[in-house]
Amino acid sequence: MKITDGLHYLTQEQGGYVGAFLLDTGDGLTLIDSLFDTDGKKVLGAIAKMGRQPSEWKRIIHSHAHRSHIGSTSVLKAATGATVLTHEWEAGIVDGSRKATRVSLWPKPPREAYKLQIGLALGLGKHPLCKVDGTIKEGDRIGPLIAVSTPGHTPGCLSYWWPEKKALFVGDVVVSWPKVEAGWAGLTLDMAENVRSVGKLNEFAGVEYLCVGHGPPVTKDAAAVLAQLKKQPRG
Numbered sequence: 001m002k003i004t005d006g007l008h009y010l011t012q013e014q015g016g017y018v019g020a021f022l023l024d025t026g027d028g029l030t031l032i033d034s035l036f037d038t039d040g041k042k043v044l045g046a047i048a049k050m051g052r053q054p055s056e057w058k059r060i061i062h063s064h065a066h067r068s069h070i071g072s073t074s075v076l077k078a079a080t081g082a083t084v085l086t087h088e089w090e091a092g093i094v095d096g097s098r099k100a101t102r103v104s105l106w107p108k109p110p111r112e113a114y115k116l117q118i119g120l121a122l123g124l125g126k127h128p129l130c131k132v133d134g135t136i137k138e139g140d141r142i143g144p145l146i147a148v149s150t151p152g153h154t155p156g157c158l159s160y161w162w163p164e165k166k167a168l169f170v171g172d173v174v175v176s177w178p179k180v181e182a183g184w185a186g187l188t189l190d191m192a193e194n195v196r197s198v199g200k201l202n203e204f205a206g207v208e209y210l211c212v213g214h215g216p217p218v219t220k221d222a223a224a225v226l227a228q229l230k231k232q233p234r235g
Contacts (some may be wrong), residue, residue, distance in 0.1 A: 028058030061170025089156030108186035152194025177215025
């Protein structure tokens with residue numbers, strides 16, 4: 001789905017209506033997250049529909065390293081030669097040198113995401129391991145994007161601000177499925193910190209496109225939605 005010029009949204013039901021974002025940033029194609037599937041077909045198909053070639057792909061960057069967001073990273077790197085970049089804390093999960101931090105099995109809302117909570121609690125749903133080419137930290141520029149440290153869902157969660165497009169990519173710091181809220185309690189390691197990160201995202205003025213990790217992007221009154229979410233109780 002085209003959101004605006006140079007910005008496309010990809011999604012799949014598996015993984016909790018997980019989303020990925022394909023950007024034409026002027027210096028090549030950039031992918032933010034890579035969906036749950038491990039074959040890369042949805043992403044490569046989207047590039048083909050755009051009339052672009054895999055060789056034009058420059059980089060894959062992550063919001064964080066849960067399986068839903070890194071499933072196709074390995075195969076896409078092999079198919080395109082793209083550079084893989086992620087936060088230092090998340091890099092070991094991507095390359096397999098350590099495991100993702102587990103969450104509690106005790107059911108927490110939303111119930112629609114409990115299957116994903118079980119998977120993370122039990123360490124299920126392995127992803128194909130992938131070499132990380134470099135790490136990203138707060139304030140780094142990746143093409144036209146500015147990296148923002150937004151911990152809470154995981155310690156290494158990153159958001160990305162694209163000033164030219166007024167687009168903010170927030171991973172699972174904010175979700176819009178099954179409703180718009182500041183993260184899923186059952187899969188977020190520190191909910192209070194996650195809500196503080198939402199408050200930090202409100203520092204970016206004039207957000208028009210709030211691109212979330214699960215559910216469709218918020219394209220109407222995005223700045224107002226963010227302002228409301230920063231008031232969410234810190235559980």
